[in-house]
Amino acid sequence: MKGSMNMFTNDQFKSLLIKTLERKSSSNYYEGGNEIVSKMKISEVTLDETNEFTYYKGYKRDWNTLCTYLKIRAPFDDLDFFESHKDLLTQTASSIYDKQGDNVLVDTILVPLPENYEVINFSQLKISDVISQAIEDAESFMSNGEYQRAFDRVHTAFHGYLIEILKKYEITVPRDENLSKLYSRIQQLIEKEIQPTELADIVKTTIRSSNGMISSLNEARNRHSLAHPNTNIIGKREAKLIIGISSTVTDYISGYLDK
Numbered sequence: 001m002k003g004s005m006n007m008f009t010n011d012q013f014k015s016l017l018i019k020t021l022e023r024k025s026s027s028n029y030y031e032g033g034n035e036i037v038s039k040m041k042i043s044e045v046t047l048d049e050t051n052e053f054t055y056y057k058g059y060k061r062d063w064n065t066l067c068t069y070l071k072i073r074a075p076f077d078d079l080d081f082f083e084s085h086k087d088l089l090t091q092t093a094s095s096i097y098d099k100q101g102d103n104v105l106v107d108t109i110l111v112p113l114p115e116n117y118e119v120i121n122f123s124q125l126k127i128s129d130v131i132s133q134a135i136e137d138a139e140s141f142m143s144n145g146e147y148q149r150a151f152d153r154v155h156t157a158f159h160g161y162l163i164e165i166l167k168k169y170e171i172t173v174p175r176d177e178n179l180s181k182l183y184s185r186i187q188q189l190i191e192k193e194i195q196p197t198e199l200a201d202i203v204k205t206t207i208r209s210s211n212g213m214i215s216s217l218n219e220a221r222n223r224h225s226l227a228h229p230n231t232n233i234i235g236k237r238e239a240k241l242i243i244g245i246s247s248t249v250t251d252y253i254s255g256y257l258d259k
Helices: 010-026 033-041 076-084 086-097 129-143 147-168 179-191 197-224 236-257
Strands: 044-057 061-074 103-112
Touching: 010 033, 010 044, 010 086, 033 076, 044 103, 061 076, 061 086, 076 086, 076 103, 086 103, 129 147, 147 179, 147 197, 147 236, 179 197, 179 236, 197 236
Parallel strands: 061 103
Antiparallel strands: 044 061
């Protein structure tokens, strides 16, 4: 634009801003430095130069300068965090930008970044209408990034799936038997199928160790999910992690038993 002599590309400015924040963080200049840096790395940064005039207190005290805004596009869940550190970001960015032609950086604008959320595949679980409905609910939640809500539906589907698989092997279990006990029964069936036999002991150890994850899934769902009136709710990333592990375990089970 007229009067602008910007020496930065957006990528260059983002890189320099992050490095400056890292240096301030290492010198304990402010709290939460590592978190700010990590969130900045996954955000989009642009310099929005405008024709709006501002009073610049730099080289000349006059209405002779134009406004540039630091625009940060961040995941929606991070906007409140950035808002709480907005003054720090503006101050740091302004000191880096200085005066480019007729422009000075005067403020930070926060914009939600469109997100494409991963829908973790559980198609192998759809072996009954009830389970299929739970999976469809979970997929709907995941498509909107609501992994905490999907978490409960995955638990319901996984629980029902294990019961249905055991039925195929003519093993009847109570409907309220918890996941850990159900998985232990499944585990015994899988161990008979493991090939090659030379690796059976190693694979058995891996399968048995995953029982701890199944137990954690059950515990997290009962005590830290939206399925019950809990106070401490599991975080989005942690919910997604456990959902992903559950999908991997289910895929392994179905390869052996769901025939």
